[in-house]
Amino acid sequence: MKAGKEHSKTYFALPFNPAGEGNDYRRAHSIPYRIFDMDNDESVLIGAELWNKIGENKNTYSELLELFNEVGEKYLDRIKKTIWVYNREFFIY
Structure with missing residues (x-):
């Protein structure tokens, strides 16, 4: 995925992992894997990764x-x- 502005970053983000924090997202849903590598793509933020990114704090x-x-x-x-x-x-x- 690319952002419109040169120094912007674009993410596919979900506020929580329905499979449970720390589990592979595939355990809950498989369709998004057709578009993203939900477990390894840096542009995918799920659960804690999303909130820590928003808060700029681990x-x-x-x-x-x-x-x-x-x-x-x-x-x-x-x-x-x-x-x-x-x-x-x-x-x-």
Whole structure:
């Protein structure tokens, strides 16, 4: 892949790996392999590689997961109640 500007870089990026972080993407999907070498192409960023690139830091992905866990713990009861209300209103048996 080439970018329109001389010093630009172009990526095919996915925010997470559906096969699980560190696993070959092929375990989840095979179609993109027709276009890219999803496991070795430098223009492909999946999961941690993407977030660390965006954050320009090798720890960005880990830090994001920590933040998500903190927020999740803080709001867990509210999330559960919202899901319960949603299920009760829309999935009455």
